[in-house]
Amino acid sequence: MNQQGYNPYAAAQSQFDQIADVLDLDPSVRELLRQPSREFHFTIPVKMDDGSTKIFHGYRIQHNAARGPAKGGIRFHPLETVDTIRALSMWMTWKCSVVDIPLGGAKGGIICDPHNLSKGEQERLCRGYVRQIAKNIGPVIDVPAPDVMTNGQHMLWMLDEYETIFGGHYPGTITGKPVGSGGSLGRTEATGYGVIYSLREALKALDIPVSSTTASLQGFGNVAEYASRLYTSMGGKIVAISSWDNHDQKSYTFRKKDGLDIDKMVAIKDSFGTINKEKAVELGCELLDGGEWIAQDVDILLPCALENQITTDTFEKVSKNVKVICEGANGPTAPECDELIKKRSIFLVPDFLANAGGVTCSYFEQVQCNSNYFWPKEEVLEKLDEKMTSAFQAVYRLAKEKDLYMRDAAYIIAINRVAEAVKLRGWV
Numbered sequence: 001m002n003q004q005g006y007n008p009y010a011a012a013q014s015q016f017d018q019i020a021d022v023l024d025l026d027p028s029v030r031e032l033l034r035q036p037s038r039e040f041h042f043t044i045p046v047k048m049d050d051g052s053t054k055i056f057h058g059y060r061i062q063h064n065a066a067r068g069p070a071k072g073g074i075r076f077h078p079l080e081t082v083d084t085i086r087a088l089s090m091w092m093t094w095k096c097s098v099v100d101i102p103l104g105g106a107k108g109g110i111i112c113d114p115h116n117l118s119k120g121e122q123e124r125l126c127r128g129y130v131r132q133i134a135k136n137i138g139p140v141i142d143v144p145a146p147d148v149m150t151n152g153q154h155m156l157w158m159l160d161e162y163e164t165i166f167g168g169h170y171p172g173t174i175t176g177k178p179v180g181s182g183g184s185l186g187r188t189e190a191t192g193y194g195v196i197y198s199l200r201e202a203l204k205a206l207d208i209p210v211s212s213t214t215a216s217l218q219g220f221g222n223v224a225e226y227a228s229r230l231y232t233s234m235g236g237k238i239v240a241i242s243s244w245d246n247h248d249q250k251s252y253t254f255r256k257k258d259g260l261d262i263d264k265m266v267a268i269k270d271s272f273g274t275i276n277k278e279k280a281v282e283l284g285c286e287l288l289d290g291g292e293w294i295a296q297d298v299d300i301l302l303p304c305a306l307e308n309q310i311t312t313d314t315f316e317k318v319s320k321n322v323k324v325i326c327e328g329a330n331g332p333t334a335p336e337c338d339e340l341i342k343k344r345s346i347f348l349v350p351d352f353l354a355n356a357g358g359v360t361c362s363y364f365e366q367v368q369c370n371s372n373y374f375w376p377k378e379e380v381l382e383k384l385d386e387k388m389t390s391a392f393q394a395v396y397r398l399a400k401e402k403d404l405y406m407r408d409a410a411y412i413i414a415i416n417r418v419a420e421a422v423k424l425r426g427w428v
């Protein structure tokens with residue numbers, strides 16, 4: 001999902017280079033880690049409902065697998081680009097490393113708009129994707145999962161195709177599967193809840209009670225919905241949410257200054273996370289331009305939609321009262337904006353730490369599939385909270401000790417672990 005003039009891969013590499021300098025990384029380690037180790041680009045012919053055949057373009061990019069099988073979601077998006085997937089694969093490596101789970105980093109995508117595909121066409125697209133990549137994914141190689149505009153149903157079609165090809169049950173091939181078909185309880189909630197576990201720790205560090213805070217969110221899909229649910233259940237108040245309207249081809253911000261009722265907002269969104277604007281107005285929401293979510297007078301900003309949303313331009317609109325930015329999306333902040341965030345002393349919880357709950361629960365799903373024994377939801381969420389909290393605390397401790405920006409501290413921990421793994425394996 002590239003926007004004009006913005007290249008997420010260049011952003012991911014620039015973040016990496018900055019920390020590689022701080023760590024004085026060995027040149028060969030640096031060269032190895034600043035790019036993906038393997039890339040697959042392929043075509044996917046799909047029989048459409050009208051009898052025609054359409055050719056889609058699919059990608060799977062594996063950044064690094066030194067600490068374990070590569071891991072990361074598959075996106076469906078009409079504006080997906082290879083550089084976005086490269087960046088996301090790199091961020092997956094740092095994400096798995098910062099929460100210390102034995103997995104590497106990968107990401108996949110198909111250039112398509114599922115809004116315009118029937119269920120049957122989506123199933124054939126998922127199966128076609130797997131036919132092209134089956135030999136290069138699997139429980140010990142690379143394990144996909146859902147991401148933007150993909151869900152458990154897509155994952156199960158993909159798994160079924162994989163198991164048909166290899167003739168057996170291999171539930172550890174894909175995570176984010178539906179519960180009852182090899183999925184873990186809690187995976188649907190995991191990313192959003194993880195964002196709020198990190199936010200809770202950040203507020204604790206700042207000595208601010210959650211129940212005294214207000215927040216504004218970008219996005220209302222999987223991550224944002226569950227982040228909103230947990231945050232409001234802790235007493236926080238959400239005053240604005242923005243979402244994309246595919247029919248109007250623009251985004252809107254829905255604002256209610258005395259607080260949005262999240263159950264009611266969920267009831268009027270579709271499966272793509274689009275809020276019905278007519279129904280929102282009936283619920284008493286003000287309808288603002290999509291970009292207005294960032295300009296609200298709140299304590300907390302939760303970007304949970306897209307990359308490159310907090311830029312030097314949009315940052316000018318950020319209220320002086322914002323105390324925390326907790327990044328639910330991957331890469332929502334342009335690298336040049338970090339200096340501005342630091343200058344304003346806004347506490348930042350970086351994306352690959354804040355949104356690591358999804359992949360952590362995916363790891364739990366693999367563990368459960370391997371032992372063919374599934375845990376109750378409370379146990380999954382308790383383990384998730386433990387993992388997220390201890391990762392946050394390790395990053396926060398380092399940031400405090402060395403007076404570092406939270407993103408830099410998280411990168412130092414993550415990159416050091418991967419650099420150590422590639423050295424121990426004798427790759428460099």
Ligand SMILES: NC(=O)C1=CN([C@@H]2O[C@H](COP(=O)(O)OP(=O)(O)OC[C@H]3O[C@@H](n4cnc5c(N)ncnc54)[C@H](O)[C@@H]3O)[C@@H](O)[C@H]2O)C=CC1
Pocket residue numbers: 146147148149150191218219220221222223224242243244245251252272273274275290304305306307328329330355356358359
């Ligand atoms: N689903 C997961 O487990 C994980 C997702 N992420 C990241 O979180 C972000 C969101 O992912 P999901 O919630 O899964 O996606 P999703 O597809 O469920 O929801 C995306 C949401 O973003 C909104 N959106 C799209 N363009 C927008 C715009 N211009 N302005 C305002 N809203 C807009 C959509 O309306 C929708 O509500 C992505 O960056 C994704 O990579 C990160 C970790 C795990």
Ligand SMILES: O=C(O)CCC(=O)C(=O)O
Pocket residue numbers: 071072073074095143144145146147175176330355356358359360362
């Ligand atoms: O659950 C997973 O394996 C991957 C989730 C993901 O794609 C992400 O964290 O960005």
